[in-house]
Amino acid sequence: MLYLPATKGKHPAPQARPAAGAEALVHPIYARLLRMLLQQAAIDSDRVLAAAALDWNQLLTTEQRLPRDTVIRLVQAAMQATGKPWLGLELGDQAPVSAHGPLGYAAVTAPDLQHCLMVLGRYGPVREDSFSWSFQMRPEGGTLQVIDRLDWGSARSFVLDTMAAALVRVLHAAVGSLPAGLRLDVPLPRPAWVAHYERALPLPLQFGQPTLALHVPAAALRLPLLGADARAHAAACHECDAALAELVQSSMAQRVSSLLGHTPEGSYPRLPDIAAQCEVSERTLMRRLALEGTSFQQLLDAHQQSRTLWLLQHTSDSVEDIAGRLGYTDTSNFSRTVKRWFGYTPSALRKGTLSTAPA
Structure with missing residues (x-):
């Protein structure tokens, strides 16, 4: 029987923005492939890896993902060595x-x-x-x-x-x-x-x-x-399901994001509601999110931004209707909020018009 992932009714995933030092969780295979590229260009790949405090022998055998700061140092060193933006x-x-x-x-x-x-x-x-x-x-x-x-x-x-x-x-x-x-x-x-x-x-x-x-x-x-x-599709999807469940369990930000993603439009939960659903105290929730480089308000803002962008670019609903669906009673306030988030007015963000919108 064909295995198909259930996505009906699922909102776009929130656009959370962790703090500068947060983990990016980039799989090491991409760093391995980057080293291959450097070698093909006759560049000292070990020196580039060293700039990011990476060792090839360890990188070749580890499955531990790379944090953001390591990735940035690696990218900077590789682009400088190749001269290729x-x-x-x-x-x-x-x-x-x-x-x-x-x-x-x-x-x-x-x-x-x-x-x-x-x-x-x-x-x-x-x-x-x-x-x-x-x-x-x-x-x-x-x-x-x-x-x-x-x-x-x-x-x-x-x-x-x-x-x-x-x-x-x-x-x-x-x-x-x-x-x-x-x-x-x-x-x-x-x-x-x-x-x-x-x-x-x-x-x-x-x-x-x-x-x-x-x-x-x-x-x-x-x-x-x-x-x-x-058969192969079902097996791969089941493996992805297991990995996704593990990812959500290991990250409080992912759990909160998932809960926000299933929230009805215009009815956003408060911090106490989310803490109760996560079965932790409000203080524990705030502390764990802070350790992951984010906060409840950042995640909520990210969800609202993502949903706003989708409705503006992929529906023909009026700006007034979209504002109402997102819980805004004042369309002017909604427009000001959108401009603050994206740097564009709601009308400029409508599909097909952004390329000509003023900065």
Whole structure:
């Protein structure tokens, strides 16, 4: 029997932003692949690793994930050594499906492209927990949205480029070619080296967008996958379920985010309500969130921001209706809040208008 992840009624994952020193939980295989890239370019990879206090022999055998600060130091050293601001594109394009573990296998063994994207939207945190993942359907197609939850500082463009190129490679491997009608939103300014984007990501690109988002037309969602395999898909999804459950249990921020994600629109719980559902005291909840580099208010704000962005860009509801659905009685106050969050008015954030919106 085909195993399909349940996503109906699920809101986009919150865009929490932990503090600067928080763990990014990046799997070490991506650092291993980066070393391979450096070696191919005849660069002293051990010196680059040393700049991030990493040792190749340990990196080769460990499964312990890398914290944010280590990743940033590694990226800075690698980009300085190569002189390539587009290095993240090369890393993502090089990563095989197997590099993404059970997530990659679950994606490419799904029956069609829609379910492949559903898998990525549901289980993305299993491989990359520094991003919020969601897949949403609409009449004209579907959108996989990936929001960076962490302040990556100088490494942000590298991390986003790697994510974008890796996603495109997975889709290419799953279908055999990139379907017509795809579009990728990139939350970075258009760079001077855009030609490297066009080579690594051969699909229409829209720079300056609020999030990384892959838009897929309805016809493409029905495309069958080359490696569709119901038994293998079920096994990979079950493995992802187990990993996701472990991730949620180990992170109080993830538990709170999950509870907020299932909250009805306009009815947001208070701190005491969430503490009770997590079976801890308010003080314990605040302390554990602080240790993870965030707070209840940050997580609540992130959920509201994510939901606001989705409703503005993927529904035809009026700004007044959206404000009401999110619990705002004053549309002007809602507009001011949106401008403070994103730097754009609600009308500018509407789908298809952001690229021409004033800064």
